[in-house]
Amino acid sequence: MIVIHPYQPTWPAEFLALRARLSKALGGRARHIAHIGSTAVPGLGAKDIIDIQVGVDRLEPEMTAPLCEAGCEFVARHALDHVPEGAEAPPASWHKLYFRTLPPLRPAHIHVRVVGSANHRYALLFRDYLRHHPGQRQTIERVKRELARLHGDDSDAYYAIKDPVYDLVWRAAEDWAQATGWSIEQAFES
Numbered sequence: 001m002i003v004i005h006p007y008q009p010t011w012p013a014e015f016l017a018l019r020a021r022l023s024k025a026l027g028g029r030a031r032h033i034a035h036i037g038s039t040a041v042p043g044l045g046a047k048d049i050i051d052i053q054v055g056v057d058r059l060e061p062e063m064t065a066p067l068c069e070a071g072c073e074f075v076a077r078h079a080l081d082h083v084p085e086g087a088e089a090p091p092a093s094w095h096k097l098y099f100r101t102l103p104p105l106r107p108a109h110i111h112v113r114v115v116g117s118a119n120h121r122y123a124l125l126f127r128d129y130l131r132h133h134p135g136q137r138q139t140i141e142r143v144k145r146e147l148a149r150l151h152g153d154d155s156d157a158y159y160a161i162k163d164p165v166y167d168l169v170w171r172a173a174e175d176w177a178q179a180t181g182w183s184i185e186q187a188f189e190s
Contacts, residue, residue, distance in 0.1 A: 002152040004045045004145045011039040014106050015050050022054060022110065025070035029063060031055045031115050032188050036123040038144070041130045045141045050108040053123050055115040059097055063112060072099040072110060081111075081119040082159075084167040089118030116184065122170060124187035129173035136169060 015035040022033055037051025038044045056063070064074045078098035083091070096119060097112035113120040130137045143165050151157040176182065 002047060002148045002155060002158055004141070004148045005048045006045050007041075007043050008039075008048070011035075011046075011050060015040070015052065018050060018052060018101070018106065018108050021070055021105075022052065022067070025066040026054065026063065027066075029056055029060070031057065034124060034127075034187070036111070036127050037109075038140075040127050041137060043134070044130060044137050045145065048107065050106065051123075052108055052110045053120065054110060054112045055120055056112055058114060059095060059112065063097060067099050067110065067112075071102055071105045073102050074099055081122075082163045084122075084170055085164070087118060093118035095119075121184055124184060125173050125177055125182065126166070126170060128182060128187055129169070129176055132176070136172070140165075140169065 012035065019033045019035075023030060032053075032055040034040075034053045034055070035050070036053045037049075038046030039048075039050050068074060075098050079095060081094045081096060083094050087094075093114075094117075095114075099110040099112070101108045101110070111119075111123065113123070130140060144162065147158050147161055151161070
């Protein structure tokens with residue numbers, strides 16, 4: 001069942017604890033570990049699941065064992081992110097390794113992506129855009145709440161509607177990035 005919770009001020013600290021665990025498990029393989037998704041946007045309601053992006057130089061199957069030893073489960077069926085309509089990046093730019101934490105760890109989704117790839121950039125840009133645009137943030141929360149109300153027991157329907165809505169916001173975020181000079185390097189700092 002998909003449930004949207006009010007923003008929790010504890011989410012950033014919970015991310016930091018998970019980041020330390022992942023960093024230790026991956027050692028030097030992780031170039032950057034970022035808090036992404038709705039729980040990374042102050043004031044935005046979300047599913048109570050921390051989204052984490054691990055930026056790496058290349059996707060390596062050898063990353064699976066240390067992450068599993070750190071309490072994560074590899075989910076092979078989520079090896080490709082949703083590709084926005086009209087995205088100009090090649091299909092390989094949307095590949096990832098995907099994990100989720102197992103109990104007793106705090107629920108989290110871990111997306112391992114190549115630094116600078118289209119899906120890596122998308123997650124950071126989307127997060128930063130919503131952090132700087134309260135109106136869009138409120139609209140996204142309203143969309144998610146309505147989708148959860150109407151399709152909370154049908155994740156396929158939930159995401160079939162949510163993904164194209166997010167693509168519209170992504171287009172606006174791309175325009176904002178161009179206008180402000182936003183860069184991935186800036187996103188690493190936040």
